[in-house]
Amino acid sequence: MVQxxxxxxxxxxxxxxxxxxxxxxxxxxxxxxxxxxFGGETAECVCQGLADIFAYVGGVPALIVFDNATGVGRCVCGKVRTTELFAAYAAYYDFDFRFCNPASGNEKGNMGARWATCDASCSPPCPRRPRSRASTGGCSAWAWRSRPKDTV
Structure with missing residues (x-):
């Protein structure tokens, strides 16, 4: 599972x-x-980002948990409906997906820590070039490993 x-x-x-x-x-x-x-949070951005990351890591996870439906769908009458693009994309790459329950902060797993790590890497000062840059079809991508919990 990835988030x-x-x-x-x-x-x-x-x-x-x-x-x-x-x-x-x-x-x-x-x-x-x-x-x-990316310049936005659209289904196209999510699909491009996933495709680039899948190529970078050399595989596709079995399950992706999204914090919310931003970019891949909308909540209609309490149920998330994905865009046609994202539904077709998920079917093509054969991965399952689900969304966190907005009322359950514990479902967000390590994303809070991930944002803190990424934010510390990204701002301020603003990066002029991402670290560990990968060739991803003209888009900048970077990877990082969080510090082990027992270090300062």
């Missing part, structure tokens, strides 16, 4: 400070997160 969500941070893009969304796929069992910056 997915969006956040935002300031970046320098062609010398100009801009606020960008970034998509993070967190692998709790290995304490690794991989992030990719």
């Amino acid at each position: 997915a969500d969006f956040s935002e941070a300031d970046f320098f893009l062609r010398g100009v400070r801009v606020c960008l969304n970034y998509f993070v796929l967190s692998f709790p069992s290995s304490n690794i997160g991989i992030a990719q910056a």
